[in-house]
Amino acid sequence: MKYFVGIDIGSTAIKLAVLNEGENICALGQSPTGSRFNQNTEDTLDRLFAENHMDKSLIAYTVTTGYGRKLFKSGDEKINELTSNVEGAIFMAQKDSNIQTIINIGGQDTKIIQLDRHNQMTNFVMNDKCAAGTGRFLDIAARNLEVDVEDLEKLHFQALNRPLTINSTCAVFAESEIISLLASGHNTSEIACGIHYSIAKRIARLASRIQLNDDVLFDGGPALNGGMIDALENELMRKVIVHPHPQFTTAIGASFYALKQYRFEYQSVN
Numbered sequence: 675m676k677y678f679v680g681i682d683i684g685s686t687a688i689k690l691a692v693l694n695e696g697e698n699i700c701a702l703g704q705s706p707t708g709s710r711f712n713q714n715t716e717d718t719l720d721r722l723f724a725e726n727h728m729d730k731s732l733i734a735y736t737v738t739t740g741y742g743r744k745l746f747k748s749g750d751e752k753i754n755e756l757t758s759n760v761e762g763a764i765f766m767a768q769k770d771s772n773i774q775t776i777i778n779i780g781g782q783d784t785k786i787i788q789l790d791r792h793n794q795m796t797n798f799v800m801n802d803k804c805a806a807g808t809g810r811f812l813d814i815a816a817r818n819l820e821v822d823v824e825d826l827e828k829l830h831f832q833a834l835n836r837p838l839t840i841n842s843t844c845a846v847f848a849e850s851e852i853i854s855l856l857a858s859g860h861n862t863s864e865i866a867c868g869i870h871y872s873i874a875k876r877i878a879r880l881a882s883r884i885q886l887n888d889d890v891l892f893d894g895g896p897a898l899n900g901g902m903i904d905a906l907e908n909e910l911m912r913k914v915i916v917h918p919h920p921q922f923t924t925a926i927g928a929s930f931y932a933l934k935q936y937r938f939e940y941q942s943v944n
């Protein structure tokens with residue numbers, strides 16, 4: 675038994691994925707990124723292996739990706755998050771679909787990646803300048819509405835698709851706008867639904883700079899939120915695919931890349 679580890683050190687959460695030689699996912703784990711990237715990543719890795727009764731000495735290859743990858747001292751290779759996101763999307767899709775666009779909403783940025791029919795990246799657009807179209811905006815909104823980010827989905831569907839319009843184009847001003855809406859008696863579900871549509875509209879604008887081809891995959895932590903999926907599908911006027919464990923796609927991609935690199939290097943020396 676050998677293990678291939680993908681580590682995605684994101685702005686919000688560290689995500690780990692472990693594959694075996696048979697390309698089966700053996701374990702997935704996450705923890706908040708915090709400020710001590712290196713130590714928190716090592717601790718998350720130790721905990722994941724201990725909890726799953728797996729032996730760390732059987733790790734054959736480790737690939738690190740994500741915003742904090744350069745600060746992680748161990749591991750065999752580092753790759754950028756666009757490459758690992760594409761690898762993860764292809765791994766999870768297997769032969770069921772033909773992913774040609776990936777929309778990734780992370781904790782601090784949003785990316786739209788275009789692929790050709792051979793799974794090669796042909797173009798991408800990114801918003802990493804403003805929190806308004808990212809998971810950070812959902813976290814700020816949840817805090818103001820005094821709910822957990824996991825509860826935004828339930829609120830969204832309680833609004834029966836009657837979202838309030840959130841006019842602010844900046845997360846800081848949007849926070850004041852949410853507080854004003856609450857103070858003037860609007861209910862939390864309509865505000866939550868409005869937040870989802872506000873992010874979805876920003877993504878639709880970003881998408882207008884790139885051609886969206888079917889199938890469209892939506893991943894990153896906010897893809898766990900059915901309200902976000904609903905708003906995005908309405909704004910893009912098309913269905914999106916969400917794989918299981920959407921927040922782990924990039925980590926899974928790094929572990930798949932690790933397995934392929936190991937096979938390549940092993941075959942080269944034998």
Ligand code: ADP
Pocket residue numbers: 683684685686687688779780781782783808809810812813823824893894895896897898899921
């Ligand atoms: P990063 O890779 O930049 O750390 P992630 O892809 O992990 O970002 O996404 C983090 C965001 O996902 C959080 O800011 C939060 O808004 C959202 N999120 C995380 N977990 C959940 C959940 N269980 N339900 C809904 N949203 C979630």
